[in-house]
Amino acid sequence: MDHREKSTEAISIQADTLALAEHARRQGVETVWDRAARQEPQCGFCALGLSCRICVMGPCRIDPFGEGPTHGICGADADIMVARNLGRMIAAGAASHSDHGRDLVETLHAVAHGKAPGYQITDPAKLERLAAEFGLDPHLSVTEKAKALAEALMEEYGIKKGYLTFSKRLPAARLAKWQALGISPRGVDWEVTEMLHRTHMGVDNDYVNLLLQALRCALADGWGGSMIATEISDVLFGTPTPTPSEVNIGVLKKDQVNIILHGHSPLVSEMVVRAAQEPALLARARELGAAGINLAGLCCTGNEVLMRKGIPMAGNHLVQELALLTGVVEAMVVDYQCIMPAVPEVAACYHTLFFTTSAKAKFPKAVHLPFSPENGEALGRELVSRAVENFARRHPAKIHLPDAQTVRQMSGFSVEAILRALGGTPEPLLHAIRAGQIRGAAAVVGCNNPKVTQDLGHTTITRELIAHDILVVDTGCTAVATAKAGLKQPEAAAQAGPGLRAVCEALKIPPVLHMGSCVDNTRIINLVAALANALGVDVDQLPVAAAAPEWYSEKAAAIGCYAVATGVFTVLGVTPPVLGSKNVTELLLSGLQEHLGACFAVEPDPRKAAALMIRHIEGKRQGLGLDSRL
Ligand code: BF8
């Protein structure tokens, strides 16, 4: 069985994806949808969270119908099994984001020691603000501040005492809620390690206690590792400002050397961007018959260089194999996360060179050129040079670039950029919300998942929200989906309700603001913290909501949990593997509400998901004494 058995509409709403998936089928190149079909029927125990491989007395499974085993060999019941599995999922997600953040900190440290040629402090004002936040001596030089900040951030991973510094950005009422529950995040690595410890056989066997640690671990991601990744990326490469660009497979150019940047980190990709502008490399490309060197992004590495450099996006998660089927990609350069092991297999069918650059992420069939802060600049040059030389090896017969008109998009909406657009304070936004012109704000974030028609959830929810005068911010793979749908052009304000439309037209901004990669979901929680502080309320009182309609990854699980623990109601479009425990499910869907003022909902139908978010936002307006359409 392959994806021919799914109707084409079931795969994607995007014309370029459909055209390339059809081409893959004709060429006999296997894709994610073929492999998904071959996994059917997927394991029902695993889908419910009722299987356990934590120790080798097992594997064990619990019968959800009560006819087979009700406990694992160690005696774990459904609550323990489900809570442990979810806790480990969140720990892996938090570890991934946070280890990415650590690479940024190490590079900042190397910059401060003059050991990272090509890297520099690009946003000294942000460095100053962070230095002040960490209580560093204001008289230090920029370099000394960078060194001291890097060391202070390394300390956030371990922490000898106290809690994560960035969490102090939140209203005191929120921190008090965390204290009451015992979930204030301590060191980033501490929380991840403790989650793994507690889920070892025979440690924490209280599902509530396990879930509380899962929340604390997620908070260590959001207000720790991910936030560090975002802030230090801004210090090193610049805080994003509104930048025009383009999106879809049409950004690949038949007559140019094409390099795709894929993964999550800006460390190597920024150096590739720089090298691609070097006259000697451009001259060599022309000598070989190419009109230029063209860069395109995929996934969150793509979002990083889109936000700061306007590099166009070739696509999101489910486009990573298909992009290579165009036959015009000289090189794909990856760092880590969300890079399917299948991708180098597809690259091998073409002339495409697949470069891995992180010692943490090696792939058979890849050319491995490891990054370090010391060699990053030279590595960027080497990667571009190898791609240029590879142009001559293209197979003209294998070129298949669908006729995809690129779509314009505006990205680069950091919190700083949004506040600047508002005239320097959140007050105009708050005024529009108080007046009811904008009903509230929503974050639509997350992945693609072959279980869901690609980008249908993202675009349907987003359209519904803006039509109801709700300002949407997005990140990650959602941001690519809505850009392809044309929602990131100022003209898309015409699709918004009259209130939001007027605000967008006055500010010349789209109704859907691209806030970055997935670690940049921390920009969103910083924004809600700023709004709550400005209003003098806790986050859960704000007319805001979030959705992850097509999520797949452990990182997304961590993000969802830190959003809820921060006070943001979050709707999931794909059911997490928790339904095997009624207790765990109830806690996530309602039990957290009482303690955190927020909880999850699960709603696969994007229209109904949007309706839940709208109702939530109108309810919060009522709570604040504002006019409500409830
Ligand atoms: O960190 S949205 S598929 S690419 S996990 Fe991955 Fe999901 Fe995309 Fe970015 Ni985020």
Ligand code: SF4
């Ligand atoms: Fe089975 Fe318990 Fe081991 Fe899990 S931890 S595999 S339930 S014995």
